[in-house]
Amino acid sequence: MATTKPTTVEAPVRGGVRGWLGRLSGMDRDRLEQAVVGYAFVLPDLIGLLVFIVGPMFMALIISLSDWKLVGEPQFVGLRNYETIFKDPKFGAALGRTILYTISFVPAVYTLSLGMAVLLTRRSRSNNFFRTVYFMPVAMSLVVAGVIWRFMFDPGNGLINELLAAVGLPTSQWIGSVQSAMLSVIIVSVWKSAGYFMIILLAGIQDIPGDYIEAAQIDGANRRQVFWHIILPLLKPTSFFVLVILTINALQAFDQIYVMTRGGPAYATYTLLMYTYEKAFREWNFGYAAAMSVALFAMIFVLTLIQVRYFRSGEVKA
Amino acid sequence: MHKTPRQILGISVWYLIAIVLAIVFAGPFVWMVSSSLKPANEIFANPPILISPNFSMKNFEEVFRQAPFERYMFNSFLVASTVTVVALILHAMAGYALARLEFPGRRLIFIGIISTLMIPFYTILIPLALLVKQLGWLNTYWALIIPAIPHAFGIFWLRQFFLGIPQDLEDAARIDGASRVGVFYHVALPLARPVMAALAVFFFLANWDSFLWPLVAANRADMRMVQVGIQSFTGEHGNAWEQIMAASVIAIIPTLLLFFSLQRFIVESVKMTGLKG
Known part of the structure; x- marks a missing residue:
């Protein structure tokens, strides 16, 4: 809505450019001023993006086509690094673990945060309190979350094992064993993210017009039916966004894994990004590491496209 | 009842x-x-x-005796607040120009900026590290601050906001003789305060919590940011969990304070960044 609210605006001091612009006719002068100011305003950020994001992206492609180590000159080797990727069993295994992590993490966070959002949809004082509590892990970095949970997951007398033992449940080696390390890492990641996505889904649910839900209730729909037939379909755009972001996050999980297990024990949590990091900054093999990072980028890109397609086709059906 | x-x-x-x-x-x-x-x-x-x-x-006294946590905190404060302030200024300028000023190539520039959002950080990590090394920035504040500033996301959100400002407000200021820069500074910027506050919280937290880039760019003991400091402290003090927990408490006090005092803004920033993406 266009308001005609009166505003008081102080006339700013005339700049030097204005004096020079004064000689042009009104229309031209304004167009020129817009162009000059426009470019001047955009330029600093544009240079930053070009130098620190776009440039490095092209550099990554070039590095991935070369044999580039810490010592010696970089050598152009064509697609050899990519050929090596296909034959590298460590890459295949790391990719497998990354996929396992992703297909566990994404549905777990989505289900939990949606459940929490539904649980706390109504505006009330107690709901506000619970929301704040569930949202608290957002105030913590992944590094600190990883450190605390590593402490609580101590295979000997960690808090989790003591609590499990106290209620008569079996204890676990958690991050200490090959079987349970990945699960431990996933638990921490879910714990850290659920509250954040709860807020997004909650906002999505609250955007659904109350009339729809009331109409369904008048028609005799119970809560479960309202959830499945009203809330969930109307929440689709938000869900789509959340799932895409979660997938992208999952494929690049790093901080908590680095802090909790360093990819161990016996490579049980050695994901693609861990592998890429170690290749680049432990083995100083930049060429191969860059090729892996480009490959991971390509995978995420394709996966995102598939997700977009899937949700688009769903929209047509609905 | x-x-x-x-x-x-x-x-x-x-x-x-x-x-x-x-x-x-x-x-x-x-x-x-x-x-x-x-x-x-x-x-x-x-x-x-x-x-x-x-x-x-x-345990807290012990932590400060064993590792320069005050230095880590200072580094994180300096980096996170500088990035936040500079990024907000630059993004507001760029967002304003892209939303309210007519100039040749504006659309193309905007699309170009938005498409950088597709580039994930890990893909540019290696070239960025090599670039920073080439510039001689390793283990300096430059390495921690400068590459963290450019981000299409903030530009995008501020542009969206500036698009929604009623034309009348701008016109009134223009009639009063304000220049384009004057309109930006005296009309648009004050209106953008809530959006900028939400973005500021977002930028500050993101930089305070960032780990991978500081780990690669500045791992010398006196240049560590707090997350890297926690990680190295954990590595060096193995099972001294009481000290590691004290260090963790120190590291999250600022973010917890921010969280409880500005919770409304944080929730706003999450919704803003989350919705309509």
């Missing part, structure tokens, strides 16, 4: 679930603080001790 037994059962189950979840989410915070105040021999006590009778701040 009377409730049927069924309703009472429903409410009880609701509260039970809500409280169990609350314990799961808040528990680790409580345990971290509790452990940071305990002597070493009570860390793995069985049954667990929540509030130690031997409660003391000794």
Whole structure:
């Protein structure tokens, strides 16, 4: 809505450019001023993006086509690094673990945060309190979350094992064993993210017009039916966004894994990004590491496209 | 008002679930603080001790004696606040130009900026590290600050906001003789305060929490940011969990303060960044 609210605006001091612009006719002068100011305003950020994001992206492609180590000159080797990727069993295994992590993490966070959002949809004082509590892990970095949970997951007398033992449940080696390390890492990641996505889904649910839900209730729909037939379909755009972001996050999980297990024990949590990091900054093999990072980028890109397609086709059906 | 037994059962189950979840989410915070105040021999006590009778701040003194945590905190403060301030200024300028000023190539520039959002950080990590090394920035504030500033996301959100400013407000200022820069500074910028506040919280937290880039770019003891500091402290102090927990408490105090004082803004920033993406 266009308001005609009166505003008081102080006339700013005339700049030097204005004096020079004064000689042009009104229309031209304004167009020129817009162009000059426009470019001047955009330029600093544009240079930053070009130098620190776009440039490095092209550099990554070039590095991935070369044999580039810490010592010696970089050598152009064509697609050899990519050929090596296909034959590298460590890459295949790391990719497998990354996929396992992703297909566990994404549905777990989505289900939990949606459940929490539904649980706390109504505006009330107690709901506000619970929301704040569930949202608290957002105030913590992944590094600190990883450190605390590593402490609580101590295979000997960690808090989790003591609590499990106290209620008569079996204890676990958690991050200490090959079987349970990945699960431990996933638990921490879910714990850290659920509250954040709860807020997004909650906002999505609250955007659904109350009339729809009331109409369904008048028609005799119970809560479960309202959830499945009203809330969930109307929440689709938000869900789509959340799932895409979660997938992208999952494929690049790093901080908590680095802090909790360093990819161990016996490579049980050695994901693609861990592998890429170690290749680049432990083995100083930049060429191969860059090729892996480009490959991971390509995978995420394709996966995102598939997700977009899937949700688009769903929209047509609905 | 009377409730049927069924309703009472429903409410009880609701509260039970809500409280169990609350314990799961808040528990680790409580345990971290509790452990940071305990002597070493009570860390793995069985049954667990929540509030130690031997409660003391000794672990905190020990942490500061063993690692320069004040330095880590200072580094993080300096980097996170500089990035936040500079990024907000630059993004507001760029967002304003892209939303309210006509100039050749504007659309193309905007599309170009938005498409950088597709580039994930890990793909540019290696070239960025090599670039920073080439510039001689390793283990300097430059390496931590400059590459963290450009980000299409902030530009995009401010542009969206500036698009929504009523034309009348600008026109009124223009008639009063304000230049384009004047309109930006005196009209648009004050209106953008809430959006900028939400973005500021977002940028500050993102930089305070960032780990991978500081790990690669500045891992010398005096240049570590706090997350890298925590990680290295954990590595060097193996099983001194009471000290590691004290260090963790130190590292999250600023973000917790921010969280509880600006919770509204944080929730706003999450919604803003989350919705309509």
